[in-house]
Amino acid sequence: MSATKEAKELVKEMVILFAGDSGDGIQLTGGQFSETVGFVGADISTFPSFPAEIRAPRGTLAGVSGFQLKFGSNAIFTAGDEYDVLVVMNSAALKVNLNDLKKGGVIIVNTDGFDKKNLRLAEYIDGQNPLEDGSLDDYSLHKIDITKLTRESLKDSEMGIKDIDRSKNMFVLGYIYWMYSQTLDNTFKFLKQKFKSNPVVRDANITVLKAGYNFGETSEAFISRYEVKPAQLPKGVYRNIMGNQATAIGLVVAAKKSGLDLFYGSYPITPASDVLHFLSRYKNYGVKTFQAEDEIAAMTSVIGASYGGALAVTASSGPGIALKTEAMGLGMILELPMVIINVQRGGPSTGLPTKTEQSDLFQAIMGRNGETPIPVVAAYSPASCFNTIFQATKIAIEYMTPVIFLSDGYIANGAEPWLIPDLNEFPKIRTKFVKQATNGQNGPYLPYKRDKNLVRRWAIPGMKGFEHRIGGLEKQDETGNISYDPENHQHMIEIRAAKVEKIADDIPEQTIDSGPESGELLILGWGSTFGSIKTAVKEMHNEGVNVSHTHLVYLNPFPKNLGKILKSFNRVLVPELNMGQLRQLIRAKYLVDAQGLNKVKGLPLTVKEIKDKVKTIIG
Amino acid sequence: MTIATKEVLPELTSKDFTSDQEVRWCPGCGDYSILKQVQTIMPELGIPKEDIVFISGIGCSSRFPYYMNTYGMHSIHGRAPAIASGLKAVRPELSIWVITGDGDSLSIGGNHLIHVLRRNFDLNILLFNNEIYGLTKGQYSPTSPRGSISKSTPLGSVDHPFNPAALALGAEGTFIARTMDRDPKHAREIILRGHHHKGTSFVEIYQNCNVFNDGAFAIFTDKSTKADHTIFLEDGKPLLFGQERNKGIILDGFKPVVVDLNEGYSQDDLWVHDEKDNIKAAILAQLFDDPRDEDAYPRPFGVFYSEVRFTYEDVFNDQIQNAIDQKGEGDLQDLINGGNTWEIK
Ligand SMILES: Cc1ncc(C[n+]2csc(CCOP(=O)(O)OP(=O)(O)O)c2C)c(N)n1
Ligand code: SF4
Numbered sequence A: 001m002s003a004t005k006e007a008k009e010l011v012k013e014m015v016i017l018f019a020g021d022s023g024d025g026i027q028l029t030g031g032q033f034s035e036t037v038g039f040v041g042a043d044i045s046t047f048p049s050f051p052a053e054i055r056a057p058r059g060t061l062a063g064v065s066g067f068q069l070k071f072g073s074n075a076i077f078t079a080g081d082e083y084d085v086l087v088v089m090n091s092a093a094l095k096v097n098l099n100d101l102k103k104g105g106v107i108i109v110n111t112d113g114f115d116k117k118n119l120r121l122a123e124y125i126d127g128q129n130p131l132e133d134g135s136l137d138d139y140s141l142h143k144i145d146i147t148k149l150t151r152e153s154l155k156d157s158e159m160g161i162k163d164i165d166r167s168k169n170m171f172v173l174g175y176i177y178w179m180y181s182q183t184l185d186n187t188f189k190f191l192k193q194k195f196k197s198n199p200v201v202r203d204a205n206i207t208v209l210k211a212g213y214n215f216g217e218t219s220e221a222f223i224s225r226y227e228v229k230p231a232q233l234p235k236g237v238y239r240n241i242m243g244n245q246a247t248a249i250g251l252v253v254a255a256k257k258s259g260l261d262l263f264y265g266s267y268p269i270t271p272a273s274d275v276l277h278f279l280s281r282y283k284n285y286g287v288k289t290f291q292a293e294d295e296i297a298a299m300t301s302v303i304g305a306s307y308g309g310a311l312a313v314t315a316s317s318g319p320g321i322a323l324k325t326e327a328m329g330l331g332m333i334l335e336l337p338m339v340i341i342n343v344q345r346g347g348p349s350t351g352l353p354t355k356t357e358q359s360d361l362f363q364a365i366m367g368r369n370g371e372t373p374i375p376v377v378a379a380y381s382p383a384s385c386f387n388t389i390f391q392a393t394k395i396a397i398e399y400m401t402p403v404i405f406l407s408d409g410y411i412a413n414g415a416e417p418w419l420i421p422d423l424n425e426f427p428k429i430r431t432k433f434v435k436q437a438t439n440g441q442n443g444p445y446l447p448y449k450r451d452k453n454l455v456r457r458w459a460i461p462g463m464k465g466f467e468h469r470i471g472g473l474e475k476q477d478e479t480g481n482i483s484y485d486p487e488n489h490q491h492m493i494e495i496r497a498a499k500v501e502k503i504a505d506d507i508p509e510q511t512i513d514s515g516p517e518s519g520e521l522l523i524l525g526w527g528s529t530f531g532s533i534k535t536a537v538k539e540m541h542n543e544g545v546n547v548s549h550t551h552l553v554y555l556n557p558f559p560k561n562l563g564k565i566l567k568s569f570n571r572v573l574v575p576e577l578n579m580g581q582l583r584q585l586i587r588a589k590y591l592v593d594a595q596g597l598n599k600v601k602g603l604p605l606t607v608k609e610i611k612d613k614v615k616t617i618i619g
Numbered sequence B: 001m002t003i004a005t006k007e008v009l010p011e012l013t014s015k016d017f018t019s020d021q022e023v024r025w026c027p028g029c030g031d032y033s034i035l036k037q038v039q040t041i042m043p044e045l046g047i048p049k050e051d052i053v054f055i056s057g058i059g060c061s062s063r064f065p066y067y068m069n070t071y072g073m074h075s076i077h078g079r080a081p082a083i084a085s086g087l088k089a090v091r092p093e094l095s096i097w098v099i100t101g102d103g104d105s106l107s108i109g110g111n112h113l114i115h116v117l118r119r120n121f122d123l124n125i126l127l128f129n130n131e132i133y134g135l136t137k138g139q140y141s142p143t144s145p146r147g148s149i150s151k152s153t154p155l156g157s158v159d160h161p162f163n164p165a166a167l168a169l170g171a172e173g174t175f176i177a178r179t180m181d182r183d184p185k186h187a188r189e190i191i192l193r194g195h196h197h198k199g200t201s202f203v204e205i206y207q208n209c210n211v212f213n214d215g216a217f218a219i220f221t222d223k224s225t226k227a228d229h230t231i232f233l234e235d236g237k238p239l240l241f242g243q244e245r246n247k248g249i250i251l252d253g254f255k256p257v258v259v260d261l262n263e264g265y266s267q268d269d270l271w272v273h274d275e276k277d278n279i280k281a282a283i284l285a286q287l288f289d290d291p292r293d294e295d296a297y298p299r300p301f302g303v304f305y306s307e308v309r310f311t312y313e314d315v316f317n318d319q320i321q322n323a324i325d326q327k328g329e330g331d332l333q334d335l336i337n338g339g340n341t342w343e344i345k
């Protein structure tokens, strides 16, 4: 990677990590850069990481915030295992992230973040400075005194030094734009909008952004410039989208497609809160958001809203889902439609709130008292949240049942370009309301009388002649009256389970995502491991390794042909960010000797980990 | 969703509000009386049956909705206020009644109770207080007096009990009242008042559990002791009580003092009840002595406090209407496009 700045190196894909103190504006910098490269047609995948504490002490290892971005002219499915370029604003950011920089990779440092104090905060031993001691000789190190250059470029500004220093991130952004041959236009537009009412700050940011870019042009640094060609993405209109945002939007669309009002009852928890934040801004779409006093109230307010005829939805993460459990059982036995979103994080207990994991699958499928089957679906990428939550909602309404939608921290906060769908292609969601006209003609309303799909009819308060009582006690078949009859209980347990099983007739059959339809090894994934598995499989195909990949969205019930697919392969590998939950389900249900690749470090699976595992299986 | 257009209301009777389910409370239970009073006043509300919803938690008292021929939900322990909140948020036009017990609302559901009170949804809460866990067969409850001997406290309970009226006031409730199962007329009057209050009405009803806590309120309900141990609050009327109607309460600064009208005090000296005065309501709520104490104040019944405050659902739905008025009804395509899009050709 050593060329003069005149030469531009054409690259297929690149991984950059922006890292610094959580006050350094890292997320904004990363977000702007991804938007800009997205506009020119590169495919991208991003992965932000936040410190666990809101205000971790400045300069410390605990306070490091990061924004990882992979972009390129190839199809991109993950934010990358290792970075090509590491941009660090201080010593702590270097220390935390150096491990995953590729050998020979580029490091861009703000030298001001390597003074005595910062080095000490980053726990470098006294007198050690990685910028001076040769420990970075294997990398291409570029030292820039970003703080000083930022101050210089604003020496005529009326702003105080503190405010001036806050625009450092724009210098970095400008410099990286230069490095990747990008234009500044998109960020100009953004700054003009963001600081509409504060021209001084707006102009200062623009000045520093340009200064960063010009610094690239004029400095004598021997650093490569790169160019990334647009990716071969399908034609259409795109936007960048984060998982939680796609989830929120998907709910609004599902409400419209079903003709129901959207009620969203929730209690804040990382990493699910953003769904509430997004939805609370959609008031002019008729969205009703209710911040409840706890997750139990969130879940039960949803039961109340559903009883009243709304599309009722709640979201939380592991600990909050645990609190909702009893009420989910009520929702199930009432047979009312509702959606429960679990944006999973590291567990158990409070666990790792800002980290990602897939360890709530058992909780979703089995975590309730009694025989309480609830359909479960899982999104597999940020953009897929849109379709998946739509499907979850459709099942809930059309089968009169709670449905659990699983996402996780990686999907929720990650972003990728999204080919904006044609809304006309989304089906109408058919509600199961009783028909007012038939009232009385077929005898009294029987709240638990079922159709051929075993789905009951929905009568809501206000409908004359359909007054009825429902509750959490076991019900007599059809009438819904309390019943302690042994035969009836057995029957009701079976019929509620059969209803959920029947959903399998309605969902798409499972397909192979890539690789042959049968053979030596099938990689079976679910959720956010999609990108890593897909990338690994693609690389292995290029290397001539014969593997196939299939990814589950429907986890309860499973697609009808899943057993057949599993049996078409000699071996099955199930990579998961848990200790083997899907693997156990698969083994129990299909009696296949599935193996696991299991990781619970709060981090996504890497492509390398998957490839290494495959090698140990098929050599 | 379609809702039938309402014709002129037919004349309803309490029978119309009686469901076909057999009532399963123990014979002699105070719940029967409360059920009867509620069924009796229902036709007076002038609300069609289909617009009325009863939501309960778990407990003997919470079986109530099954016996009402309206919409109803028997839910899970303690959560009825939250279920009712969600329902009211989406269906503000409904008349919603929360039926709960002392364990249901003050123990497991305490959190939901205080939050529904401060939010002030327009709902009616009827708290059946029998100072015991009836359904689980006789453990002490958060309202059982200290020292209560129960299944779980053979040596007497240690806990200091809640004072429900004071708790509801402290939770920013806008309508706080107390009545009893054994005074049907008063119960009907207070429950009706609660219904007419716009906001959350909190009505505590002393209810005798004749199986596990018989006579807990006898001193307030028995003919022989009632007059001397209770005081019935009426807005704008002096605080007068006693077998001979010869005792009253005056306010000496902030301190209520029981006086004898035969000993130099006249009715004009007495504290005149003002339902709108939340400071005096707080003092009244503190008249909560053990009635067996010699100097115990009489226990107040009636409406302690009634305040008009905006309801949650009104502002909640106004915000939506205002947003639509200002920005126009949201366009789905705009929503999914977000701010920045690009095209690949
Ligand atoms: C989650 C949960 N915990 C415990 C119970 C058991 N339980 C049912 S009712 C009840 C207490 C009821 O007391 P109260 O609310 O005073 O009602 P009462 O029966 O006295 O009318 C308890 C502890 C339950 N049903 N659910
Ligand atoms: S146990 Fe007590 S409260 Fe319950 S029904 Fe019997 S008498 Fe009534």
Ligand SMILES: [Mg+2]
Pocket: B059, B101, B102, B103, B128, B129, B130, B131, B132, B133, B134, B141
């Ligand atoms: Mg009780």
